[in-house]
Amino acid sequence: MADRRSPGCRDAARPMSRLAAPGLGGAPGPASGDEAMRRGVVQLGAGPVQRGLLERFRENGLVPILVDRNERPAGRVPGSLHVRAPIDEPQTIVRALQEARSDRRLAGVGIGAVLTSTDLGVASVPVVARALDLPHASIDSIATMDDKALARRVLSEAGVRVPEGWLGRRPCDIPALETDREWIVKPVDSSGSRGVRRIRGPVALAHAIENALAFSDRFLVEECIDGIHLDINGLVIDGRFELVSIGRRHFTRPPACVPIHGGIAGGWSASLAEEVVRLMQASVAAFDYRHGPVKADLIQDERGLVVLELAARFHGDVFSHHVAEAAGRPPAALVWLARLGLCPKPVEGPRHGGWFGVFAEKAGTIRAIEGLDEVRSLPGFRTWIPRLGPGDPVGSPEDNRALVGFGLIGFDRTEDLWAEADRRRQMIRVALD
Structure with a gap:
């Protein structure tokens, strides 16, 4: 079977049995008898926030294949198929899909894409896609993005602007900081603004490090950059970044840095879009990330754009689906699926x-x-x-x-x-x- 991975993919996954027989992975094969072949999309995680997106899949003629550890996923919609497995256990997911093929739950369905909306499922996507003989990013590129400390170093070495900062496991790992400046302290292995603090002074720094270590065994101390916080959704095909949306996010006052509101205000300027595309292209190239969704947290200050972090998925479904539709734009996942040729190109009417x-x-x-x-x-x-x-x-x-x-x-x-x-x-x- 031909290797259909994206060029430059350095996949560390061990070989496993393929699921790309007709009616499952890759391009659908011919249907037998009167059975019509349908396109399916594997969605890792199917909570209530995902329900609306899964309905959009169905409305566009796609079969949602839900991978969720719950017996009755809260996001399940009529016409979907449920494969029970934890979304952070890729080998278990592959076996569950094999069983679904064997017992003919997936009969007549050709899987065209694998998606997830959460960090928990990100590392599973390339492994499952590889088993389905679908194009996918390298596991190494995704793992590097997922490690905040390593990602900062890779981006900095590629000439991408990131906040000045230090990695530590103990408070003594951090050099003496300027007491008249504000700093951001955050866990390395966490998401959703958990454990993040904006502080000033040595006493506050000690408390913030203690808090961060409750979420991870490593922490980052970074310079605090004031500016406009931007939420970026994009996609990458053959190593080329394509912009999907630019939103804004607003946070609580220090010391906690919790997002409280945001969205898409009508649209964005052509000059900002060009600047974002240049920065994101340099960033995905630094990681050798060549295929899949990508989201970024950026800050725009008087010097330009700064990368806080990237991840191999879209932003959460509140922004990527619900806010997008409220703003007259298609959900990011539908843009991706249309780009793959799995559904019609969505229509936009910005507001x-x-x-x-x-x-x-x-x-x-x-x-x-x-x-x-x-x-x-x-x-x-x-x-x-x-x-x-x-x-x-x-x-x-x-x-x-x-x-x-x-x-x-x-x-x-x-x-x-x-x-x-x-x-x-x-x-x-x-x-x-």
């Missing part, structure tokens, strides 16, 4: 689309979520995506573990998206017992 996150003020047990009905009645409200509800325990609002839910809004371009998102966020209060 304002945004999100806001609601947090509890302190740890406790949720009694009620107050003000939500009033927010729902306001013009431009689209939906509320709950994460927690009455009776659920909630953590401290110092990171995303205290997130109670997301609100989605959409407006014409005449509205002030950021002010409106923040106003509605503040209208909702989490009452605790």
Whole structure:
């Protein structure tokens, strides 16, 4: 069987049995009898936030194949197929797909792509895609992106601007810092703003390092760069970066750095798009990342763009699907699938689309979520995506573990998206017992 991996792929995965027989991996083979061949997409993780995206797959003539460890995935939609497996165990996923082929649950379905919406499934994507004989990025490139410390070094050596910083395992690993400057302390092996602190001074630094080490055995101390935080979604085919969307994100005040609202305000300038594409092309080339979705967190200051991190996936589905649709744009995953020829090219009609996150003020047990009905009645409200509800325990609002839910809004371009998102966020209060 021909190797259809992207050029330059250095795949460290051990050989495994292929699933690319007709009706499963690669290009679908001829159907037998009256059975029509359908295109399928493997989605690693199928929670409630993914449900809307999976419905879009189905509406575009695709069969969602859900890989989820739960017996009844919350995101399952009619017409989808469920393969039960943990999304961070690629060999288990491959075996589960083989079983689904053997018992004919996948009869008449040719798998054309493997996607995930979370960091937990990122490392599984190339292994599963390889078993399906689909193009994929190298495992090495994805692993390098996933290691914050190594990624910083690779980007810096390639001439890509990253924050000045130091890696440590103990507080004594960090040199004496200028006390009149602000610094960012974050765990190396964490995501979702968990364990991230913006601090000034040696006492605050010690506390921030202790907090970061609760999430990882390594931490980074980086210079604090003030500017506009940009959320970038893009895709890479044969090593070439293509821009999908540019959004903005706003955070809580120091010391915690928790995102509270953001979105896509109508669109973006051609000059910003050109600058982002140049930077992202240099970044994916530095990692030798040649095929797949890619997301980035950037900061734009008076000197230009700075890379905070990249990952081999799109941003979470709140931004990549729900906000995109609120802004009149197609979900990033559909752009990718259309680029692969699996569905029609989506139509765009840019407007304002945004999100806001609601947090509890302190740890406790949720009694009620107050003000939500009033927010729902306001013009431009689209939906509320709950994460927690009455009776659920909630953590401290110092990171995303205290997130109670997301609100989605959409407006014409005449509205002030950021002010409106923040106003509605503040209208909702989490009452605790």
